[in-house]
Amino acid sequence: MKRKALVLAGVGAVALAVPSVMTFAAEDWGQYQVxxxxxxxxxxxxxxxxxxxxxxxNPGMLWVEHGEELWETVDGEAQKSCKSCHADASDTMKNVGSTYPVFAKDIGKLENVENRINRCRTDNMKAKPWKYDSRNMLGMVSYVKRQSFGxxxxxxxxxxxxxxxxxxxxxxxxxxxxxxxxxxxxxxxxxxxxxxxxxxxxxxxxxxxxxxxxxxxxxxxxxxxxxxxxxxxxxxxxxxxxxxxxxxxxxxxxxxxxxxxxxxxxx
Amino acid sequence: MASKPRVRVPKKAKAGDIITIKSLISHKMETGQRKDKKTGEKIPRLIINKFVCKFNGNVVFSSDWHPAVSANPYMAFSYKVVESGEFEFTWTDDAGETVSKKAKLTVS
Amino acid sequence: MKKTEFSRRTALELIGGGVVTALLAGTFATSAQADAKLLAEAIKKAVGEGAMKEGKITLDLPEIAENGNTVPVGVSVDSPMTDADYVKSVHLFAEKNPAADVASIHFTPASGVAKAALRIRMAGTQNIVAVAEMSDGTLYTAKKLVKVTIGGCGG
Known part of the structure; x- marks a missing residue:
């Protein structure tokens, strides 16, 4: 009886040892795993x-910096920049990256950051919309989303x-x-x-x-x-x-x- | 050249310190090997072919680049601090256009 | 009966495979020779025809590069970096790229250490070759094989 218990304990130890080895081998990805x-x-x-x-x-930061510059650049007939209405992006854009796309009631449909930027450009700035993957659009989206970094x-x-x-x-x-x-x-x-x-x-x-x-x-x-x-x-x-x-x-x-x-x- | 450079240099250092300088610039580095998907014609080569770093007017580091240098070129290198002064970084492309950036270093 | 057929097919496949292998080997030999010639020419253009010794250079490259478009390279050369004895230049070559030249890095005694890092393009698995030119004219060389993964999801 005693011997059997020991054997079982031994098996248990082996069984336990295997997963623990695997746990040690798995990488701790910190914030990158939830x-x-x-x-x-x-x-x-x-x-x-x-x-x-x-x-x-990070070369992507070159685009974030480009977006930062665009934020303050006046464009369109209304003579406005993003900053004219939205002031400091670190304050006004801080939850955008983590919550978009959102349902926009005023247009009755889902809107992501790219489409929201272009709506601002055409409706409020009276400026030409940017192409979806253009340098300016990627710069602005990167800058806006960066405000939600982490x-x-x-x-x-x-x-x-x-x-x-x-x-x-x-x-x-x-x-x-x-x-x-x-x-x-x-x-x-x-x-x-x-x-x-x-x-x-x-x-x-x-x-x-x-x-x-x-x-x-x-x-x-x-x-x-x-x-x-x-x-x-x-x-x-x-x-x-x-x-x-x-x-x-x-x-x-x-x-x-x-x-x-x-x-x-x-x- | 519509490229934007970034440089990272410590603002302060001690004489004798060896500091690391990092640089990055946005540029396609068009190799001259690619073809336009629509027209089938070769896209002409246009790369940054020279990077120079000067300190107080003297060249302390430079590099010649070929089409095998990746887009948005990154270059990191070292410098042994002697005195306070100013770095000047210059990138030159095939068309002869240049972009420069300066950074001050104070020796404490 | 079935067994015979099987072994005959296997034999045929083996012969066929041998021919293909031989042909491929021939192709590789020719292109490898061409690569070596281009590399030799590029080196000659950069540093002349002096004898090259191995050593002094450390090449920091991934064993397997995730993407040939952006491969991080670190290079350092063992040197006191004084006015009397320093590393003038390090030239980097990729033997199987359309052009072997990658970059030339020029140090000065003000560099403190002969060390630099950059990102390069590699057209497939190949050796990255470095040639260092010292202030007294001596040449050192080093190379490292980098495997470039191809395929998977482009998009």
Whole structure:
């Protein structure tokens, strides 16, 4: 009896030892992991993470600085700059990056930062809208979202936003393209697995606009959506389209709690 | 050249200290190897080919760049502090246009 | 019967594979020779034809680069960096890029240490070669193989 107990204890110790070894091997990702949610940062190689870690070395910061300059630049017939109405961005924009896209009651639809900026430009500044992934737009979005740097993602998905959220969720799980794949097939079912030479991430949106080594410049989340859609041989939607706005809300919701990382650096 | 430079230099240092200087500038570094996707024509090469760092007017570090230097070029290097003064950083592109930035260093 | 067929197919595949391998090896040899020639020319243009010794140079490069567009490189050369004895230049080459030249870094005794870092483009897996030119004219060289991952999700 005594011997049996010892043997069992021994088995127990071995069983315990295995998970504890695994726990030691797993990396502590700090703020970049919240529960099961892992920022793309945790899937990137150390060299890539190092480029993001240092605000100076992060080339995405060149766009943040460009946005900072634009913030004070008067443009359009109304002779206004962003600053004319919104004063100090560090104060007035501090929750934008963590809460957008939001349902805008005055236009009756979901709006992300890009579309909100262009609405401000055309309606209030009487200026020309910027192209979605232009240097100016990427600069301004990066600057605005940077004001929420480190804040946990916290998008609203109920109330007026609910139908958009549902549409986004449906998009995310809908098979598409010649490869007949949904977003979830890579980013939920296979996150952490290899796709050829790369590790699949959870496809989180908390670092956008993200400086991609491949692009050699920052790009919008919608540009990334287009890329993903093309990869499964599906016809991509337009940047800023309702389809991608709904998807953006769902993707941001998937990352609830992860910190705003703009501008993140990824492969 | 519509490029924006950033430099990081410590504001203060002691004589004899070896400091690290970091620089970054926005630039496409167009290699001359790429083709325009729509027209099929080669996009002409346009890169920053020279980076120079002077201290109080003397060249203390420089670098020649080829198309294999990544877009938005980053360069970090060292400098041994002797006296107070001013750094001047200059980037020159294939068209001969330059961008400069200055940074002061005080020896305590 | 089935077994015979199987082994015959295997044999055929092996022969076929051998031919393909031989052909590929031939191609690689030719392109490797061409790369080596371009590299030698680039080095000659940068530092002339003096003899090169190994050592003194430390190349800090990832073993596997996540993306060939932006590969971080650190280079340092062991030297007292005095007016009498310093590192004049370090030239970096990528032997399989369309042009082998990557960058030339020029130090002065005011540098304190011969150390620099930058980010480079690499067209595929290859050696990064460094050649250091000392103030007395001697040349040192070092190289490091970097694997560049290709494929996965572009977008």
């Amino acid at each position: 529960g099961d949610k892992r920022s793309g940062y945790t899937f990137a190689k150390a060299e890539t993470r190092a480029i993001q870690d240092d605000d100076f070395e 804040q946990p993602m916290n998008v609203k998905v109920d109330g007026d936003a609910a139908p958009w959220f549902e549409k986004g969720k449906e998009f995310y799980n809908q098979r598409r393209g010649q490869l007949d794949m949904a977003c979830k097939h890579c980013h939920v079912d296979n996150a952490g697995n290899m796709i050829r030479a790369n590790t699949l991430s959870q496809g989180q949106g908390n670092g956008f606009p993200t400086y991609r080594l491949k692009w050699q410049k920052p790009g919008s989340l919608h540009r990334r959506f287009r890329g993903c859609n093309k990869q499964v041989r599906a016809t991509p939607y337009k940047t800023g389209s309702d389809e991608y706005l709904a998807l953006e809300l769902y993707v941001m919701y998937r990352g609830q709690g992860l910190p705003v990382e703009t501008p993140a650096v990824r492969n």
